[in-house]
Amino acid sequence: MDPLPKSQIVAFEEQMEHFLPNHSVDCVILGYENQLLKVLLLKWKMYDAWCLPGGFIFKYEDMDKAAHRVLKERTGLDKIFLEQFHSFGKQKRAEHAASDEGRSIRESMSRLGFTKAETFKWFNTRFVTTGYFALVDIAKAQPQPDFLSAACEWKALNELPKLVLDHNEILEKAIHHLRLKINHVPLGVSLLPKKFTMQDLQKLYEAILGRPLERSNFQRKILKLEVLVRMEKLMSGAANKAPYLYSFDKKKYNHLIKAGIGF
Amino acid sequence: MDPLPKSQIVAFEEQMEHFLPNHSVDCVILGYENQLLKVLLLKWKMYDAWCLPGGFIFKYEDMDKAAHRVLKERTGLDKIFLEQFHSFGKQKRAEHAASDEGRSIRESMSRLGFTKAETFKWFNTRFVTTGYFALVDIAKAQPQPDFLSAACEWKALNELPKLVLDHNEILEKAIHHLRLKINHVPLGVSLLPKKFTMQDLQKLYEAILGRPLERSNFQRKILKLEVLVRMEKLMSGAANKAPYLYSFDKKKYNHLIKAGIGF
Numbered sequence: 256m257d258p259l260p261k262s263q264i265v266a267f268e269e270q271m272e273h274f275l276p277n278h279s280v281d282c283v284i285l286g287y288e289n290q291l292l293k294v295l296l297l298k299w300k301m302y303d304a305w306c307l308p309g310g311f312i313f314k315y316e317d318m319d320k321a322a323h324r325v326l327k328e329r330t331g332l333d334k335i336f337l338e339q340f341h342s343f344g345k346q347k348r349a350e351h352a353a354s355d356e357g358r359s360i361r362e363s364m365s366r367l368g369f370t371k372a373e374t375f376k377w378f379n380t381r382f383v384t385t386g387y388f389a390l391v392d393i394a395k396a397q398p399q400p401d402f403l404s405a406a407c408e409w410k411a412l413n414e415l416p417k418l419v420l421d422h423n424e425i426l427e428k429a430i431h432h433l434r435l436k437i438n439h440v441p442l443g444v445s446l447l448p449k450k451f452t453m454q455d456l457q458k459l460y461e462a463i464l465g466r467p468l469e470r471s472n473f474q475r476k477i478l479k480l481e482v483l484v485r486m487e488k489l490m491s492g493a494a495n496k497a498p499y500l501y502s503f504d505k506k507k508y509n510h511l512i513k514a515g516i517g518f
Numbered sequence: 519m520d521p522l523p524k525s526q527i528v529a530f531e532e533q534m535e536h537f538l539p540n541h542s543v544d545c546v547i548l549g550y551e552n553q554l555l556k557v558l559l560l561k562w563k564m565y566d567a568w569c570l571p572g573g574f575i576f577k578y579e580d581m582d583k584a585a586h587r588v589l590k591e592r593t594g595l596d597k598i599f600l601e602q603f604h605s606f607g608k609q610k611r612a613e614h615a616a617s618d619e620g621r622s623i624r625e626s627m628s629r630l631g632f633t634k635a636e637t638f639k640w641f642n643t644r645f646v647t648t649g650y651f652a653l654v655d656i657a658k659a660q661p662q663p664d665f666l667s668a669a670c671e672w673k674a675l676n677e678l679p680k681l682v683l684d685h686n687e688i689l690e691k692a693i694h695h696l697r698l699k700i701n702h703v704p705l706g707v708s709l710l711p712k713k714f715t716m717q718d719l720q721k722l723y724e725a726i727l728g729r730p731l732e733r734s735n736f737q738r739k740i741l742k743l744e745v746l747v748r749m750e751k752l753m754s755g756a757a758n759k760a761p762y763l764y765s766f767d768k769k770k771y772n773h774l775i776k777a778g779i780g781f
Contacts, residue, residue, distance in 0.1 A: 275540055275646070276539055277538055277539055277540055278540060278541060278646050312607065312646075314609075315609055317608050318607020319607065319608075339604065341602065342581070342602065342605040344541075344575065344580060344648065345582075346577075346579055347580075381538065383538070383575075383581060383646070383648070385605050385607065434778070435702050438701060438702040439698050515697070515698055515701055
């Protein structure tokens with residue numbers, strides 16, 4: 256792989272002067288496809304490791320906006336509903352600079368053409384990183400790697416490659432957040448087709464929870480939310496044996512998103 | 519009120535050199551007493567406004583530990599279970615420096631005896647602040663103001679004084695977090711006496727939700743969690759008319775704290 260064009264290096268390093276020091280954002284973009292939960296990862300150029308799409312906040316920019324901009328710049332994904340879930344502030348996040356991993360990253364940056372001392376110093380300082388998460392329909396997303404990355408791909412959670420720094424921990428926390436979240440808001444509108452079976456919905460919940468659910472118990476709990484509308488069955492031959500189809504009652508769904516399930 | 523002793527000013531300013539720039543922590547300590555929810559606030563010396571107990575992170579310190587240290591230094595509260603709930607990263611958090619509020623704060627700091635330009639510069643920069651929250655039994659907490667504060671007091675949520683900066687927004691987000699949280703974990707062990715009535719528990723939930731709940735509906739939902747143990751009634755005269763007393767099944771309670779209610 257060739258070094259980056261000089262102009263790209265210069266543009267990036269000029270931009271860096273306007274970043275807020277010691278703070279970064281990382282995006283955990285979870286995708287649903289073929290009843291599987293996947294995560295969107297970037298592969299570094301000239302270094303054999305994957306990372307969550309992350310970046311920095313401009314001094315004049317809201318952190319939430321920075322998360323959207325970083326995601327768009329690094330993966331091409333735009334207009335994604337991002338939700339902040341946790342900030343990671345362990346002191347040991349700074350220690351990678353002295354580790355083998357830190358050295359490998361600096362070497363790969365040198366090979367890419369970075370030379371300024373300030374750039375290396377920047378990446379060697381301590382960052383508190385704020386994690387943002389989204390759950391998207393993979394069929395509707397077309398990710399593209401940025402100039403720093405060799406690839407931008409969906410990886411199934413059970414077949415993860417090595418991630419840099421504490422990105423595994425950040426990913427786990429995002430999944431934990433999503434698992435808690437489905438206890439107090441409904442889920443599925445943007446991930447399932449307009450009409451779906453009870454089994455389709457159960458498969459989605461099972462993919463998120465990472466374990467099978469008991470069918471009648473699931474059905475009872477979901478119907479109790481009163482966000483599903485059951486379609487009429489077509490009374491003709493084979494269709495009669497087909498399972499019921501459901502759709503979401505958008506008004507009730509959106510109400511529950513705001514009000515929450517429960518007390 | 520007199521200026522601070524010179525030694526306190528010097529000690530504080532020496533410490534500041536070791537803080538991580540651009541990041542702070544703020545603690546929302548909610549307390550429960552006489553069926554009311556209150557928040558712990560500090561009143562600034564020489565400036566007529568209240569704030570959440572907040573502070574900075576040392577470069578060599580985990581952010582979680584900084585939150586505990588800051589809470590202890592500023593309010594005296596120790597060994598509190600703090601939970602991170604949100605980070606606040608709006609660019610406009612930096613704008614207070616140019617506002618009337620910013621000027622008033624600088625004037626009060628001058629009157630207290632701060633003189634170093636670096637100190638004023640530090641407080642004029644942009645901070646991303648990470649919010650931590652706890653819910654404590656007011657009867658068991660003895661807060662004390664630190665050297666920067668004239669008072670440290672519990673204030674009922676419906677009688678809040680003016681708060682500095684965006685501290686109202688931070689407080690609201692913490693309450694929102696708590697309201698979502700009671701949908702997926704049980705609550706009450708550290709806030710209610712060992713034996714309590716169903717009404718005691720309902721009053722706690724009502725204080726948190728800020729609205730009345732329907733009695734039989736509440737009872738049904740709570741009993742379904744299977745974390746309550748009902749005590750035997752004493753079968754003697756007046757006691758017989760008394761309501762049932764309950765206690766928590768600690769083992770089941772702690773299991774639900776980890777596993778979550780719901781799916």
